[in-house]
Amino acid sequence: MVVQPGEVTRDVGGPGAYAGTAAGAPIRQTSLWRDAWYRYIRNRAAVLAGVVFLVVLAYCLVWPAVSPYDPYKVDFSQARQNPSLDHPLGTDRFGRDMLTRTALGGRVSIGIGFAATIVILVIGVAYGAISGFIGGILDNGMMRFLDALYGLPYLPFAIITLAIIGDINFWSMTVALAIASWFTTARIVRGQVITLKENDYIRATRAIGARWYRILLRHILPNTLGVLIIAVFLELPAVVLGEAFLSFIGLGISPPEASWGAMAQEGREVYRTSPHLIVIPSVAIAVLVLCANFVADGLRDALDPRTRET
Amino acid sequence: MALLDVRDLKTHFFTREGVVHAVDGVSFSVDRGRTLGIVGESGCGKSVTALSIMGLIPKPPAKIVAGEVVFDGRDLTKLGERQLESVRGREIAMIFQDPMTSLNPTLTIGTQITETIKRHFDLSNERARKRAVELLEEVRIPNAASRLDDYPHRYSGGMRQRVMIAIALSCNPMLLIADEPTTALDVTVQAQVLDLLDELRESHDMAMILITHDMGVVAETADEVIVMYAGQVVEQAPVLELFDHPEHPYTEALLGALPQIEGERIREARLTAIPGRPPDLVSPPPACRFAPRCPHAGGDSCTETMPELRELRSGHWVRSAHPTSERAGRPVGASA
Numbered sequence: 124m125v126v127q128p129g130e131v132t133r134d135v136g137g138p139g140a141y142a143g144t145a146a147g148a149p150i151r152q153t154s155l156w157r158d159a160w161y162r163y164i165r166n167r168a169a170v171l172a173g174v175v176f177l178v179v180l181a182y183c184l185v186w187p188a189v190s191p192y193d194p195y196k197v198d199f200s201q202a203r204q205n206p207s208l209d210h211p212l213g214t215d216r217f218g219r220d221m222l223t224r225t226a227l228g229g230r231v232s233i234g235i236g237f238a239a240t241i242v243i244l245v246i247g248v249a250y251g252a253i254s255g256f257i258g259g260i261l262d263n264g265m266m267r268f269l270d271a272l273y274g275l276p277y278l279p280f281a282i283i284t285l286a287i288i289g290d291i292n293f294w295s296m297t298v299a300l301a302i303a304s305w306f307t308t309a310r311i312v313r314g315q316v317i318t319l320k321e322n323d324y325i326r327a328t329r330a331i332g333a334r335w336y337r338i339l340l341r342h343i344l345p346n347t348l349g350v351l352i353i354a355v356f357l358e359l360p361a362v363v364l365g366e367a368f369l370s371f372i373g374l375g376i377s378p379p380e381a382s383w384g385a386m387a388q389e390g391r392e393v394y395r396t397s398p399h400l401i402v403i404p405s406v407a408i409a410v411l412v413l414c415a416n417f418v419a420d421g422l423r424d425a426l427d428p429r430t431r432e433t
Numbered sequence: 434m435a436l437l438d439v440r441d442l443k444t445h446f447f448t449r450e451g452v453v454h455a456v457d458g459v460s461f462s463v464d465r466g467r468t469l470g471i472v473g474e475s476g477c478g479k480s481v482t483a484l485s486i487m488g489l490i491p492k493p494p495a496k497i498v499a500g501e502v503v504f505d506g507r508d509l510t511k512l513g514e515r516q517l518e519s520v521r522g523r524e525i526a527m528i529f530q531d532p533m534t535s536l537n538p539t540l541t542i543g544t545q546i547t548e549t550i551k552r553h554f555d556l557s558n559e560r561a562r563k564r565a566v567e568l569l570e571e572v573r574i575p576n577a578a579s580r581l582d583d584y585p586h587r588y589s590g591g592m593r594q595r596v597m598i599a600i601a602l603s604c605n606p607m608l609l610i611a612d613e614p615t616t617a618l619d620v621t622v623q624a625q626v627l628d629l630l631d632e633l634r635e636s637h638d639m640a641m642i643l644i645t646h647d648m649g650v651v652a653e654t655a656d657e658v659i660v661m662y663a664g665q666v667v668e669q670a671p672v673l674e675l676f677d678h679p680e681h682p683y684t685e686a687l688l689g690a691l692p693q694i695e696g697e698r699i700r701e702a703r704l705t706a707i708p709g710r711p712p713d714l715v716s717p718p719p720a721c722r723f724a725p726r727c728p729h730a731g732g733d734s735c736t737e738t739m740p741e742l743r744e745l746r747s748g749h750w751v752r753s754a755h756p757t758s759e760r761a762g763r764p765v766g767a768s769a
Binding site: 259322323324326327328329330331332333334337341342345346 | 487489493518519520521522523526527529531534535536537538539540548549552553597600
């Protein structure tokens with residue numbers, strides 16, 4: 124189903140093409156972006172996933188504004204309708220249009236997903252970069268601390284953080300989910316920084332008298348960008364799932380606001396008579412998570428040719 | 434007074450296997466405007482010596498345990514990191530072996546040159562760029578102005594080494610350390626880069642330390658040569674003196690391993706190889722470190738005690754109990 128990206132690296136055409144024929148890492152890295160793009164678009168599953176991802180994103184952002192229905196307006200005369208021409212996805216038990224509600228829920232779910240991913244990146248990059256760059260005892264201490272945090276189960280950690288913050292809203296959920304899941308990103312960044320700081324050009328940069336922060340910010344971190352982009356698409360679905368779970372067990376977004384997890388929770392109570400109320404938000408979560416995973420997979424293959432063909 | 438005076442420098446690596454005596458009591462000096470060649474095989478401590486001067490040794494595990502590096506009146510080993518940073522690139526510049534990996538692939542050539550200039554001088558972006566173009570022209574990159582915004586992958590190996598030289602020259606340093614600057618290049622490009630280096634050294638009135646394992650490179654460029662073996666200086670002499678009258682058996686062997694393709698003394702015999710391997714620097718023998726591989730060792734003190742570096746003739750120092758000129762008539766491998 125997937126074109127093996129391995130076969131296409133040498134004949135992709137365009138200015139990036141000769142990267143495949145020359146030896147040496149720097150050449151591969153410099154034409155990395157163009158090369159990676161060619162490799163990515165050859166991966167049909169990843170392209171499809173990317174397109175679906177963007178469509179879902181656009182739908183969530185745009186639809187509530189152009190929809191003829193008010194997602195908050197309760198109308199019991201319309202309650203629990205099955206899909207029809209007027210309501211393509213039916214209505215929920217308060218008579219609200221599900222197509223509009225789902226887009227609204229998506230805004231919250233994906234919004235928390237992206238916001239938490241950004242927080243994860245900020246914490247993870249700072250922690251990992253400091254640990255890897257300074258090294259020695261500090262690195263050892265910071266990594267053992269991380270090991271200890273790894274031992275804590277993800278969702279209970281998030282729930283406790285949420286309990287400590289006390290208030291449940293968009294931002295507290297973002298913070299709770301981010302705090303429970305930045306460890307992997309920190310490890311990835313640390314590993315990258317440790318590899319990169321041994322590079323000849325880092326030594327050469329030190330030899331011209333550059334200070335440590337310039338070496339770190341200008342010479343090391345930009346080179347971790349490829350890995351970070353992949354990390355975004357790996358963390359995003361995990362956070363979306365975490366948010367859905369918290370909302371589903373009643374610790375998340377509460378009505379009348381919507382998130383996919385909260386909608387599934389509402390639908391659970393009437394799943395015998397109106398199964399679409401639980402199926403639709405669940406499918407939405409599944410599609411988003413699946414797409415993000417496929418995009419991450421495609422990006423990993425495209426950005427790091429060495430990990431192909433496993 | 435010499436520009437750079439290295440006195441009894443000892444740089445050791447503290448590893449799990451023990452203490453590696455990478456540089457073990459090296460002394461030399463470099464005068465203003467002169468070129469010192471440091472030759473020796475891989476692992477003899479050439480590069481560690483250079484990195485020790487710059488304060489760029491990886492610590493831990495490495496540490497300068499003894500000695501002084503007096504540069505322009507200051508002992509660099511006593512300077513803090515901040516002070517060293519303002520010496521690096523500004524007063525002492527360094528060129529590394531592999532130009533393919535010494536430039537950051539994600540930054541343009543221009544950025545990497547101006548970075549150095551702006552680090553040490555308070556120049557506007559525009560002035561720094563102008564200076565970068567001048568530098569690229571000076572190292573003979575064609576269409577310098579238009580190539581400033583190219584990324585390193587658009588440059589060939591030789592051109593990249595020229596860029597490295599341009600970066601090194603950008604702040605008019607007093608001393609340039611070139612650590613195997615031509616090793617990774619084609620032979621024809623090697624010659625061009627060496628000529629360029631020598632020319633620029635002269636026009637910029639710099640001193641240069643040229644580290645190499647290539648005797649030919651040293652012969653072409655250096656004024657004075659030191660030969661290193663297993664972390665020590667085994668011979669030091671002016672370049673012609675060294676090539677005409679090598680004293681240390683190791684130097685002799687190195688020259689014997691050099692192919693001659695022209696001149697009167699075309700070697701008809703096979704190239705001679707040096708038997709054995711360099712000693713383990715974790716626990717070097719207390720005796721002469723070359724003794725196990727030396728055809729003249731044996732029968733006297735040199736397998737038990739370390740020979741001192743002594744001045745055989747004016748300016749010609751050697752660390753051997755059996756220098757060539759004292760060996761006349763002594764049969765090779767006597768009573769070994």
